[in-house]
Amino acid sequence: MFTRTTHHFATALVVAALAAPGCGKPKGETTPPDATPPADNGPPVAAKPTRVYQDPPPPTEPRDVQFPDLQKITTKNGLEIYVVENHEVPLITAQLVIKAGTMDNEQLAEMTASMLGEGTKTRAKAKIDQEIEFVGGSLGAGAGIHDTSVFSQVLKRDIKLALTLMADEVMNPAFPADALTKLKDKAKTGLKAMKSNSDVLADHLFQMAAYPVGHPYGRPIPSEAQIDAVTVDAVKKFHDTFYRSNNAYLILSGDITVPEAEKLGNEVFGKWKPIEGNAPINPLNGFKSYKHPPKLIVHLVNRPGSAQSDIRVGNLALARKNPEWIKLDLASDILGGGSTGRLFLDVREEKGLTYGIYTKMEPGVAPGTWRIWTKTKTATTGEMLKAIFGHIKKMRDEDVTAKEFEDVTREAIGSFPLSIETADQVAGRVRTILTYGLPNDYYKTYRDEVRKAQLADMKTMSRKFMNDVPVVVVVGRADKTEQQIKDALPDATIVHYDTDLNCIEKDTTFCAANKADLAAAPATAPAPAPAPAK
Structure with a gap:
């Protein structure tokens, strides 16, 4: 994109959060009677204080904004x-x-x-x-x-x-x-x-x-x-x-x-x-139906110099104007919308497999994509794939908790006013309406539509748009990750690529055959109405 900018009219908002450390051992706590007293080898070493985090302030009612x-x-x-x-x-x-x-x-x-x-x-x-x-x-x-x-x-x-x-x-x-x-x-x-x-x-x-x-x-x-x-x-x-x-x-x-x-x-x-x-x-008119893979395929790019593996797992989802977009967006955020998402809390905080892991919905006039985005050490590529597939299965098989649902809807409703504060932000929202053919009142009714979502919708959206046979991409050292992939996903076929993204299978017909398999798959992704002329 070519841009000439001399002055920008922008404001910055800086938010600081302070956490107070604990003040030592709780009052009244004593040494258990059966504990052996320490030897008198000098002054006692103070125990490491327990960190105590202040509770956040209670949420306020969303301010009225139109x-x-x-x-x-x-x-x-x-x-x-x-x-x-x-x-x-x-x-x-x-x-x-x-x-x-x-x-x-x-x-x-x-x-x-x-x-x-x-x-x-x-x-x-x-x-x-x-x-x-x-x-x-x-x-x-x-x-x-x-x-x-x-x-x-x-x-x-x-x-x-x-x-x-x-x-x-x-x-x-x-x-x-x-x-x-x-x-x-x-x-x-x-x-x-x-x-x-x-x-x-x-x-x-x-x-x-x-x-x-x-x-x-x-x-x-x-x-x-x-x-x-x-x-x-x-x-x-x-x-x-x-x-x-x-x-x-x-x-x-x-x-x-x-x-x-x-x-x-x-x-x-x-x-x-x-x-x-x-x-x-419109060139999108040449594509009348969309198909999901009939079998699990891992697309592996060999990048010898990589110190880690870049991983994408996801699938075709729905067009931006689909009325279920908001519900899927909420379900996606529960799984990987940020530092409170399941993936972040488990895969990063508990398992320590990555610095960050998130979900992303890509909009389109035709069906867009939904994916999980992350990186991990080369040695933990297989463990990461197992964790991702486990979380997709859980989203598909179980209802989310009432707290997860309440938190994600409150966040969507409460943060919306911040996205339409400036003339530039509003112009961007208008462009979204016009690009994807959304109703003119889409953002006027956005928070009402969020409120209409139900907890049970989260499982429905996950089963519908988070496939158990997704597209999987791994970019990293093939010599260090291929066996890990086979162990983590034993039913998967691995297709190899170079850094020009050319298929490099020894059997030169393999990639063409793979594409033929995809073309023969049942049309399970929602097909859009024909796109309009320009």
């Missing part, structure tokens, strides 16, 4: 503008979102977004940077999976300047060839860093293994040849295809009114040309 109203207007050329008013401070966050991302073309989406900041037909890069710096604002652009955004944050008095610069970048980019060459060199350097990062390898291979071949959410790591193949003409074509007024929307959050937003939209973006005829088709 997600602001989402107001929409549309300009004559089809640009949708969403306005979220907050007049507490004279600050406005603007996000111009183009409905094209890396799922449409990974290299072109990223290069096009990065090239926007390299100058336009009317302003050199230095001029754009100077203008936004002068008003103490920020301006940047970046491509995500589903869309690309140009974003800015400025004081209210400077919003027209910010929008003018944004409009100039998306409507009149210069796309200088020398800038593209530098970006490609930077991308190839980043590619080497990716392949040397065990976390990146584990996450990337997990997505590849979970999704069908060619799926936009599970593509292989790009090659240097793919990066070198990007040309200025290809970037221009991608821009001309997708960067159109009726294939975009603008979010304005902060000290602005609807009439002000409508006036600015028509003045600044009025000459932006719309797509004529049919819009580009």
